[in-house]
Structures are given as C-alpha cells and as structure tokens.
Amino acid sequence: MKYLFTAILSIFFFSLTYASASTEFTQVDLGFIACLVSIVLAAQLAIAHVFVRYRVVQNLILAGFATINILYLNLALNMNFLDLPIYVQILGLLLSMFIIFTFMNMLDETPRIARVLPALFALATAGVLAQTLLSAAPVPEVSTEHGKTSAKNIRIVDFKTKPNVYFISFDALIPKVLLQKHLGLETTPYHEVFDAHFKRFKNFFADRVPTKRSLNSLLALDIGHYSEARKNSIAYHFFSGQIPSPLFEIFKHNGYETNTLYRSGYFGWNKGPHVDNYWIDRLGSKTGACDFISTSGLKAFTFMGYCSLVKSNMFISAFRGQAIDSNLNDIDFLINKMRAGLQRDAPQIFVGYVFSPGHTRLYFDREDTEDVDKYRHSYFKKSKKTATYLNKIVAFIANEDPEAIVYVFGDHGWLVSSKDPFKENDVSFVQDRFGVYGGIHPRDRCAESFAMPYNKDFMTVLQGAHMIIKCLSGGKNAFITLEDYRLPEFETKAHNRYEDYLYE
Numbered sequence: 001m002k003y004l005f006t007a008i009l010s011i012f013f014f015s016l017t018y019a020s021a022s023t024e025f026t027q028v029d030l031g032f033i034a035c036l037v038s039i040v041l042a043a044q045l046a047i048a049h050v051f052v053r054y055r056v057v058q059n060l061i062l063a064g065f066a067t068i069n070i071l072y073l074n075l076a077l078n079m080n081f082l083d084l085p086i087y088v089q090i091l092g093l094l095l096s097m098f099i100i101f102t103f104m105n106m107l108d109e110t111p112r113i114a115r116v117l118p119a120l121f122a123l124a125t126a127g128v129l130a131q132t133l134l135s136a137a138p139v140p141e142v143s144t145e146h147g148k149t150s151a152k153n154i155r156i157v158d159f160k161t162k163p164n165v166y167f168i169s170f171d172a173l174i175p176k177v178l179l180q181k182h183l184g185l186e187t188t189p190y191h192e193v194f195d196a197h198f199k200r201f202k203n204f205f206a207d208r209v210p211t212k213r214s215l216n217s218l219l220a221l222d223i224g225h226y227s228e229a230r231k232n233s234i235a236y237h238f239f240s241g242q243i244p245s246p247l248f249e250i251f252k253h254n255g256y257e258t259n260t261l262y263r264s265g266y267f268g269w270n271k272g273p274h275v276d277n278y279w280i281d282r283l284g285s286k287t288g289a290c291d292f293i294s295t296s297g298l299k300a301f302t303f304m305g306y307c308s309l310v311k312s313n314m315f316i317s318a319f320r321g322q323a324i325d326s327n328l329n330d331i332d333f334l335i336n337k338m339r340a341g342l343q344r345d346a347p348q349i350f351v352g353y354v355f356s357p358g359h360t361r362l363y364f365d366r367e368d369t370e371d372v373d374k375y376r377h378s379y380f381k382k383s384k385k386t387a388t389y390l391n392k393i394v395a396f397i398a399n400e401d402p403e404a405i406v407y408v409f410g411d412h413g414w415l416v417s418s419k420d421p422f423k424e425n426d427v428s429f430v431q432d433r434f435g436v437y438g439g440i441h442p443r444d445r446c447a448e449s450f451a452m453p454y455n456k457d458f459m460t461v462l463q464g465a466h467m468i469i470k471c472l473s474g475g476k477n478a479f480i481t482l483e484d485y486r487l488p489e490f491e492t493k494a495h496n497r498y499e500d501y502l503y504e
Helices: 002-020 027-050 055-073 086-109 111-135 176-183 189-197 211-220 223-231 246-253 297-310 313-320 330-341 369-400 426-434 461-472
Strands: 165-171 257-261 277-279 348-357 405-410 438-441
Touching: 002 027, 002 055, 002 086, 002 111, 027 055, 027 297, 055 086, 055 297, 086 111, 165 211, 165 369, 165 461, 176 369, 176 426, 189 369, 211 223, 211 246, 211 348, 211 461, 246 257, 246 348, 257 330, 277 330, 330 348, 330 369, 348 369, 369 405, 369 438, 405 461, 438 461
Parallel strands: 165 348, 165 405, 257 277, 257 348
Antiparallel strands: 405 438
C-alpha cells in the first residue's frame, strides 16, 4: 500500500497543476508526462524496495521521493510557494517529508488506514480531474438578437470603408517613461522602429491583465460584457471563437472574414463557430505546457524533466519540425496568414498575439540586483527581435497592403512588481501591470477619430479598437452608453481610476 500511496499522492498533486491550466496541456504533453512520471515512479519504488527489510529507512526514502515529486509536479509552478523566502520553502518541504513519513508509518501499523488513505487521495484526484473536465465542456451558446451584438452596450454599425484591419499584440511593449523607471533603459531598438513608423498613444493602458484577459477583453469590446463573461466562466473563449465576440460581430456584419492567431494552443486548441479562422501551428505546436516555463534552476526538472526535454534541440527536431509553418518565427507565421488573406474576396480582420519581447518570469524579484540585471539584458536583447518583427510588418503593409490599418499594442506590462502588494505602492503596481506601448500604422490612419479620444488624459487598448470602428463607420459610435472607464477593483473602489496613474 505504501507504494500505491506514493504513486497516488504524486498524481494528485499533478492533477492540481493540470486543473489550474488544463488548456495549456496538449495530448503530447500529457502522454510524455505520463510516461516520465511512470518511469520515475517505477525507479523510485524499485530503489525503496531494496530497503524492504529496513522499514524506517524505506519510509524515509518513500517520503523523500514523494516530496520531490510534489515539488516538480506542482510546487515548482505554484506562486504561493515560490513567493516564500527560500528558508521557508526548505522548511515547508521538510515538513511535507515528515508528514508523509508519518503516513508511511501509519500505513505499516494500521491496516484500516492502509486501505482508507490511498482511497481518499484517489477519490480526491478523481474529483479534481472530473471538475476540470466538466469545466472544459463545450461552452454554452450565447444568444444574440438580429442586428445587435451579444453585448448589451455595443451596437452594430455600418462601415463606410473596408480596409484590412490588423490588431497585433506584442507581449510587454513598454513606454519609454516606464522603461527608464523600472529598468534604467532610455530606449530599445523596437522603440526606434515604432516611433519612426507609428502614431504612438500617450498614457496608454491595458484594460485587463495578463495576456488572456487582455486580448479577450479587447474582443469583448465592453468591460461590462467581459466582466459578465468572467462571472459565467467563459471569458477566455472569445479568442478561440467558442463564444461570439462583439468586435468580430461588428466586422462580420460588414462583410469581413475574422481571424485570431497565436502559434500555440495557449488560448485554446479548438476553433469555435464564432471566428472564421483560428490560426495555430497545430502540427508544429504539439506541446504547450512548457511554453512559458523557464527551465533554469529549480524548474529544470519540472514535470520530471519534461520541460527541459521539450525545449531540447533533439525534441524540437523530432516533434516540432514536422509542420509546414513550424520553422517560421512568430511574425513570419502571422504575415503568411495575412498574405493569404489578401487572396480572398472578403476584407480581413486579424487579432494576433506575438510573445516578444516578453515579461519577467513569475518568480522575478525586483529587489534582487542580479535578477534585475539579467532581465534588463534579456529584455534589451529580445527587443532587437521585436524591432525586426515590427520592420517586417511595416514592409508588408507598404509593399502588399498599403490601405490597411495596423493597430499594435502591448498586452500588459513587465510584471516586475509581481511580489509587491498594491497597498504598498499602488502607482508602481498599476503602471507596471497596465502601462503599455501602442499605436497605429500608417501614422495618418484614422487621424480624425484619434484626435477625439474617449478620455482626454488616457487611452486603453479596448478604446483604441472602438476608435478604429468609429473611423471606419464615418464617426458612428459602437457604444450605446459610453462607459466611465475604470481599472479592475483592487483594495478599494477609490483606487481604480486610470487618471490617478498617468505616467506622461
């Protein structure tokens, strides 16, 4: 029973990890992780079995192995654990080992417990997985009245002009002011490209963070509608088209073909009926669970080493190099789809996401000088790639689609203050998470519309989409009632005014 308990306990903690981000695991991920976990467990139990005559030693070995399994199947990705001081983490692991060791002794000494304890954890594992599968069931259909959008506060408007429209979100595009404030950098290569070719928006903010919330709230086109979708646990399904998005409903009404794009299945693996094309590298991106997990330090053995394996050259060649698009970088993958859209009769609307230059890792410590220096170097280096990406977009528009409108924006901030409580420095908290860089290309597009923003002191990503719609419709507003724009509520309602966190 001790061997069974060790295996079930390990699987239980993996089930908690899976439940927290089930859409990021592909069948390939689950298959490989299952194999690796099985191999590791078999090896651990074989080692423990060598000491079968020495019960205390065997129980210590099993408790140690179980604790290691819990660490690499769950705790290494658990922010509540990672945010603890290192000595607290070590004490926690030792306490875990002691508790499991006690359980092992109880399993030896009490037959009833030997039957009940593994059964309880097996039932708990089944419950977690069942709840996860039920929550991943098909999203209920959202009814929409003819001639209206699915959002009560958003109306259908008719366009006067119908150019192709490209909404392209880059991860963690940051205004220069905040670049200097947080990292001590005056500029980056992508800022130079952006300022040369785009009309930049001042005091520009994301509506919601992080990435999934940012892009899905954009597609919802109304914060009230997005908040209602969150209450109903469907707010992450706009991007994949599982539920209708008011943004696309307006464009679809005007004859557009709708497209969303990201290389992996981070936003979901299956296309819903409410988007015409959901572009992901289905063959090349067979894996997804480790896309945003660094494999340095503690995380090197995440999922029993799977995340290190999946990022190795051997694995990439064998499993990610089979698709036609798999050898393209993110922006070439996007431009290929944009170029294909030029061959179709209908005008195109794209909402695409590019993971570049990238935010801090989840356990970043802004008080650690080495951490800050590493990220500063990494961010500047990756900004060169981002600059190349922006140049490719500009060249594509100039050479192949000169009438198009390109809206580029950061999905969220750096998240350098991820450990800082809101109440200790609300300005830093908000600006770091919500302050983003963005603008429109060519810089003269929709000049009249952007000359009259909804708020004179700031602009949000969602509002930028509304102003493009207003531009295309000849000045008609898609809002039925203009919202009094607010940040998500933090400590109190008094702290959610964008106007209180202007950075320019």
